[in-house]
Amino acid sequence: MSTLLFERSLPRFAAARVVSTLGSGRGAGVGPLRLVEREAPAVPAEGWVHVDPLLSGICGSDLATLDGRSSRYFEDIVSFPFVPGHEVVGTVTEDGVGADGGTLAAGTRVALQPVLGCAARGIHPPCPACQAGNVGNCGYLAFGHIRPGLQTGFCADTGGGWSTSGLVAHSSQLYAVPEGLSDADAVTVEPVACAVHAVLGAPVEDGDIVAVLGAGTLGLLVTAALDQLAASGRCPSPSALLVGARYLHQRRLAEEMGSTEALPPDQLVRAVRRHSRSLSYGGSSGVTGTLSGGADVVFDCVGSPESIAQSLAMVRPRGTVALVGMPGKVTVDLAPLWHREVRLAGAYAYGTEGAAGLDDRASTFALAFEVVAAQHTGRLVSATYPLTRFEDAVAHAGAAGRRGAVKIAFDVRKGPAR
Numbered sequence: 001m002s003t004l005l006f007e008r009s010l011p012r013f014a015a016a017r018v019v020s021t022l023g024s025g026r027g028a029g030v031g032p033l034r035l036v037e038r039e040a041p042a043v044p045a046e047g048w049v050h051v052d053p054l055l056s057g058i059c060g061s062d063l064a065t066l067d068g069r070s071s072r073y074f075e076d077i078v079s080f081p082f083v084p085g086h087e088v089v090g091t092v093t094e095d096g097v098g099a100d101g102g103t104l105a106a107g108t109r110v111a112l113q114p115v116l117g118c119a120a121r122g123i124h125p126p127c128p129a130c131q132a133g134n135v136g137n138c139g140y141l142a143f144g145h146i147r148p149g150l151q152t153g154f155c156a157d158t159g160g161g162w163s164t165s166g167l168v169a170h171s172s173q174l175y176a177v178p179e180g181l182s183d184a185d186a187v188t189v190e191p192v193a194c195a196v197h198a199v200l201g202a203p204v205e206d207g208d209i210v211a212v213l214g215a216g217t218l219g220l221l222v223t224a225a226l227d228q229l230a231a232s233g234r235c236p237s238p239s240a241l242l243v244g245a246r247y248l249h250q251r252r253l254a255e256e257m258g259s260t261e262a263l264p265p266d267q268l269v270r271a272v273r274r275h276s277r278s279l280s281y282g283g284s285s286g287v288t289g290t291l292s293g294g295a296d297v298v299f300d301c302v303g304s305p306e307s308i309a310q311s312l313a314m315v316r317p318r319g320t321v322a323l324v325g326m327p328g329k330v331t332v333d334l335a336p337l338w339h340r341e342v343r344l345a346g347a348y349a350y351g352t353e354g355a356a357g358l359d360d361r362a363s364t365f366a367l368a369f370e371v372v373a374a375q376h377t378g379r380l381v382s383a384t385y386p387l388t389r390f391e392d393a394v395a396h397a398g399a400a401g402r403r404g405a406v407k408i409a410f411d412v413r414k415g416p417a418r
Contacts, residue, residue, distance in 0.1 A: 001037060001038060001039060001040070001163065001164045001165030001166075002035060002036075002037065002163070002164045002165075002387045002388065003035070003036055003037070003038040003083055003159075003162070003163035003164070003165055003387075004033055004034070004035055004036075004083060004084060004085075004162040004163065004387055004390055005033070005034055005035075005036050005038065005081050005082075005083055006032050006033050006065070006066075006080070006081060006082055006083070006084055007032045007034070007080060007081040008032065008080040008081065009032040012030065012031050012032040013031065013032055013068045014068065015027065015030040015031060015068075016028070016030055016031030016032070016066060016067055016068040017067065017068030017069060018068075019031075020066075020067035020068060020069065020398075023395070023398055023399055024063050024067055024397075024398030024399070025063055025066065025067070025394040025395040025396070025397055025398020025399065026395055026398065027066065027067055027068065028066050028390060028391050028394040028395065029391045031066055031067075031068065033066055033084070033390070033394075035387060035388065035390060038083075038163070038165055039165055040159060040163075040165040040166045040167070040168070041157060041158060041159045041167065041168050042168070043168050044145055044146050044157055044168065045122055045145055047097070047170055047171050047172075048168050048169065048170050048171075049092050049093065049094050049095075049096040049104075049168065049169060049171070049174075050092070050093040050094065050166050050167070050168055051088070051090040051091065051092055051093070051110065051112065051166055051167050051168070051169050051174075052090050052091050052093055052166045052412075053085065053088050053089070053090040053161045053162075053163065053164075053166065053167065053410075053412040054089050054090050054091065054109070054183050054187075054411075054412060054413060055088075055089050055183050055184065055186070055187040055381075055384065055409045055410065055411055055412065056085040056087060056088045056089075056160075056161025056162055056187065056409060056410045056412060057085075057087030057088075057161075057187050057188070057190075057191070057381075057407055057408070057409045057410075058087075058393060058394060058397040058407075058408050058409065058410070059086070059087055059191065059217065060216070060217075060218070060325065060326055061326050062084055062085075062086075062153075062397075063394070063397060063398055064326065064328065065084070066084075066394055067398075069328055070328065071327075071328045071329060072329075074150065074154075076142060076148065077141045077142055077148050077149065077150045077154075078148060078149055078150065078154040078155070079147035079148045079149055079154075079155055079156040079157070080156060081156060082149070082153065082154050082155055082156050082160065083153065083159045083160035083161075083162055083163050083167070084153050084154075084160050084161070084162050085152075085153045085160035085161025085162035085163070085167075085410070086112070086114035086151045086152050086153035086154070086160065086161065086190065087112075087114075087161065087187055087188075087190045087191060087409070088111070088112040088114070088152075088160075088161035088167070088187070088190070089109060089110070089111055089112075089177060089183050089186035089187045089189070090109070090110060090112070090161070090166070090167075090412075091107050091108060091109055091110070092104050092105075092106060092107070092108050092110055092174065093106060093166070094106050096171055096174065097171040097174075098110070098171060098174045098175060098176055099113065099171065099172050099173065099174055099175055099363070099365070100175070100363070100366075102176065104174060104176060108176055108177075109176070109177040109183075109186065110169075110174045110175060110176055110177060111174075111175045111177055111186050111187075111189040111190065111365065111369075112152060112161070112167075112169055112173055112174065112175075112190065113135075113172070113173045113174070113175060113190070113193070113350065113365055114151035114152040114153055114173065114190065115135045115136055115138065115150065115151050115173075115349055115350070116138075116141065116146065116149050116150065116151060116152060116155060116158070116170075116173075117130045117135035117138040117140075117172065118130040118135075118138055118140055118144070119135075119170060119171075119172040120144075120146070120169075120170035120172055120173060121140060121143060121144025121145060121146055122144050122145045123140050123143060123144045126140075127139040127140050129351075132351075132352075133351050133352035133361060134351040134352070135172075135349070135350070135351045136197070136348050136349025136350055136351050137348075137349075137351070146158065152167060152169065152173070161410070161412070162387060162390075162410055162412075163387075163412070164387065164412055175189070175363075175365045175366075175369070177189075178369065178373070180373065181369070181372060181373060181378075182378050183378075184378030184379075184381040184409075185372050185373070185376065185377060185378035186372075186378075187378070187381065187407075187409055188217075188221070188372060188377040188378055188380060188381065188407065189365065189368050189369060189372055190368075191217055191218060191221055191407075192221050192224070192225065192368040192371050192372050192377055193349075193350040193364045193365050193367075193368035194218065194221070194324070194347070194348075194349065194350065195218065195221035195222045195224070195225040195324070195368075195371075196225045196229065196350070196353070196364050196367045196368050196371060197347060197348075197349065197350045197351070197353065197364050198222055198225075198299060198322055198324045198347035199222060199225045199226045199229055199235060199299075200229065200234070200235055200353045200354075200364075200367075201322070201345070201347055201353075202297050202299070202320055202322045202345075202347070203296075203297065203320055204226070204235060204236050204238060204296070204297050205236050205296065206236040206237055206238075207236075207237075207238065207239045208236070208238040208239065208295075208296035208297060209238060209239060209240045209242070209272065209275050209276050209294075209295045209296050210226065210238040210240065210241050210242070210295060210296065210297045210298075210299070211242045211243075211244070211268060211272050211295040211297075211298045211299070211311075211314060211315075212241070212242070212243045212244065212254075212259070212298075212299045212301060213244045213265065213268065213298060213299065213300050213301060213302060213307050213310060213311055214244065214245075214265075214300070214301035214302040214307065214325060215243055215244065215245030215246070215247075215250035215251070215253070215254050215262070215301075215401075216250075216301065216302075216400065216401060216406065217380060217406055217407050218301040218324055218325055219243065219245070219250075219254075219299070219301035219302075219324075220250065220253055220254060220257055220380060220406065221371075221377065221380075222299050222301055222324060223241065223243055223254050223257045223258055223259050224257040224258060224371060224375040224377060225371050226238070226241060226258065227241070227257060227258025227259075227375075228258070228370070228371045228374045228375055229367070229371070231374075232370070232374075234367070238296075238297075239275075240260045240261070240275045241258060241259050241260045242259065242260060242261050242262075242263075242268060242271045242272060242275065242295070243259040243261070243262040243263075243268075244262075244263065244264065244265035244267075244268035245262050245263070245264070245265070246264065246265055246401055247401045247402070247404070249404050249406075250262070250401060250406070251263065251264075253379075253380070253406070257375055265310070268310075268314070269289070269291065269310065269313065269314045272291065272294055272295045272314045273291050273294075273314075276291065276293045276294055276295065276316065277293065278291040278292045278293035278294055278316075279291070279292040279293075280292070283313075289313065290313045290336060291313065291314055291316070293316045293317075294313075294314045294315050294316035294317075294319060295314055295315050295316060295319060296315075296316060296319050296320070297315070297319060297320045297321075297322065298311040298314060298315045298319070298320070298321045298322070299322045299324050299347075300321055300322065300323050300324060300325055301324045301325045302325045303323060303324075303325030303326050303327035303328075303330075304325075304327070304330070305330040305331055305332050307325070308321070308323070308327070308330060308332045308344075309332055309333065312332075312334075312336045312337055312340075312342060312344075313336065315340075315342055316340075317340040317341060317342070318340070318341050318342065318343075319340075319342055319343070320342070320343045320344075320345060321342060321343070321344045321345070322345055322346075322347045323344060323345065323346050323347060324347045350364030350365065350368075351363075351364055352364065353367060380406040380407045381406075381407045381408075381409055382400065382404075382405035382406050382407060382408060383396060383405060383408055383409075384408070384409045384410065384411040385408070385409075385410055385411065386410070386411060387410055387412065390410075393408055393410060396408045
């Protein structure tokens with residue numbers, strides 16, 4: 001069974017980091033990722049089942065890992081060797097139970113919620129975060145009856161989506177895919193859930209000016225989630241949703257998914273200034289000028305030093321910057337955050353949401369399915385590759401925007417690239 005295995009190798013990690021300076025994803029062939037023959041992992045305890053992946057996406061955190069640029073913060077909450085792939089649609093190979101308590105018959109398509117929280121780890125009583133339904137904030141990611149791993153795809157005991165031999169998943173991680181959704185739609189459910197969590201965690205109010213910086217997969221899905229959740233009454237509706245998108249196809253998709261304006265990133269501050277009727281000062285040396293007012297909420301879907309600095313420059317005093325894109329070790333001048341009393345908040349993973357318009361808290365994944373169905377997010381899947389062409393696939397993902405693409409995925413079923 002073909003499996004892409006990521007091993008602990010400092011020399012290969014360093015080699016990937018060097019080669020990735022030529023372009024994200026270019027270092028996959030020299031890095032610690034290799035194609036091997038490997039059997040499926042064994043189920044670690046009762047309540048786990050085998051899942052055969054159909055499609056598995058390549059996301060920004062995967063690229064950071066393969067490029068040798070992921071933060072050392074994660075070293076204690078991953079275990080080696082691991083099989084990458086946490087954006088997964090697959091089929092269960094035996095009867096089981098889903099996260100909602102419903103029966104999953106063998107052959108049922110499922111979307112994977114990859115966080116390995118207390119339920120998956122067999123920890124009783126669960127940590128306070130898991131008790132509250134916030135599995136993304138689980139405090140016991142290095143404990144329990146499986147080895148450390150913040151998610152499936154970063155844990156040596158679970159396998160991951162980049163394998164024809166399959167993975168194992170706990171019932172708390174499995175959500176049945178509705179009949180009307182394609183496999184391409186279903187493989188976007190996990191990143192859509194990240195976007196839903198970010199949107200519902202931000203203090204957006206009716207009439208706010210909202211800016212989204214970055215229009216890769218996450219930026220487009222934040223745009224789609226905000227538009228759909230506002231339309232369904234699950235969150236307030238901004239007066240302007242402004243998206244900074246580098247490439248023409250990204251701007252077109254952002255407009256289709258509900259943005260008020262989609263424009264090049266270097267014009268985003270100007271658009272925020274116009275909508276907020278702000279003044280601008282500074283920026284004469286090419287640095288983004290600071291606005292006197294600005295956006296009420298900025299979703300930074302990049303996570304680079306430059307994007308964080310731009311976000312701080314265009315958010316209003318006492319506004320919020322939601323950091324959705326995964327940052328590494330960055331150097332940023334936080335004087336504007338201090339001076340303007342800006343809230344910089346991370347937005348990671350999912351769990352349950354206390355969304356407006358809901359009588360009860362709702363699963364982030366349940367809300368994500370609604371957004372996927374309404375926005376047809378499977379259209380963001382631009383190309384799929386077999387595992388045997390992993391170097392091409394990762395290079396395509398690393399250059400997705402420049403090549404007119406958005407989401408690249410592995411088609412784990414046998415066959416040529418599609």
